[in-house]
């Protein structure tokens with residue numbers, strides 16, 4: 001297998017566009033110079049557009065989890081009670097971070113593969129006025145669920161002043177996100193998923209009322225102090241040396257997104273989801289999530305009569321096609337296909353048609369081409385890309 005022909009279809013890290021790869025190889029510059037300031041100035045509106053906010057989007061050097069931890073240390077303090085909505089592995093991560101900082105966590109557990117129910121959260125908050133913040137996951141990467149964040153934020157605001165904190169790491173940049181309109185207070189994402197970059201940047205924005213809480217929060221923090229980042233951003237600079245090569249890449253990513261248009265980018269992700277789901281449905285292989293709860297960025301498939309791990313091994317060996325396995329109790333029970341960022345409907349067709357061969361090779365009886373044809377049909381019916 002040609003090494004450069006690897007087909008990386010996991011839900012992050014995701015492939016990187018060649019022009020972004022080239023941008024990242026630019027010679028190093030000084031981080032206190034005018035070039036860096038110009039770059040930061042250039043980057044800001046694109047990030048705001050993707051977040052759907054007029055607030056500053058702060059850039060941290062670190063993986064997505066650094067952004068999640070920054071959210072926790074900036075908005076709550078030991079003794080505060082928070083609600084963490086756990087719909088999978090990444091909801092659990094928020095709980096663990098909060099617990100590490102002695103925040104009192106109340107968890108609302110949703111069955112893996114299902115979306116959170118805003119009404120249930122609303123009722124919970126009515127009975128628990130002590131809750132200071134509600135932590136949720138937009139796309140739960142471990143199950144391929146896209147949680148109804150708009151409805152959640154609305155439900156929370158109807159009954160509570162709790163801040164609404166959203167982990168959007170595996171979907172912001174690929175799905176509709178309207179932080180301001182929906183009333184999200186803190187939104188976090190990272191660089192290696194829908195943002196088409198390597199891991200290493202976390203993006204975080206806060207609402208007006210969240211900033212007030214952040215500014216007055218006595219919780220100790222230094223590198224993660226968002227106030228420091230915002231104050232510097234106002235002067236088009238950063239408190240510490242930023243990951244400049246990743247910023248070169250980010251500048252190019254935002255240009256690509258701008259050329260395609262944020263709405264078209266989101267439409268492409270929905271199309272890729274629909275193609276993928278139609279293929280498995282046509283092949284008679286169950287999907288983990290319902291259509292209503294499915295994420296445009298990652299699809300989880302739940303085989304009934306073949307081994308998910310053997311299947312992953314075969315497609316990797318035959319085609320260099322890499323999909324993700326399940327996490328925790330879903331390990332060995334599902335596989336997850338990433339279709340986000342630098343991924344096109346043509347890539348989805350390639351992935352499905354290669355997977356059909358893999359299915360035959362692990363002994364799953366299918367009619368060759370049936371999944372691909374279903375995906376092609378979805379493209380013909382819905383494909384609106386120009």
Ligand SMILES: *Cc1c(COP(=O)(O)O)cnc(C)c1O
Nearest residue numbers: 063064065090141167169170190
């Ligand atoms: C990938 C991911 C993260 C961040 O993980 P890192 O490995 O720290 O980048 C957080 N939340 C979700 C939902 C993710 O998919």
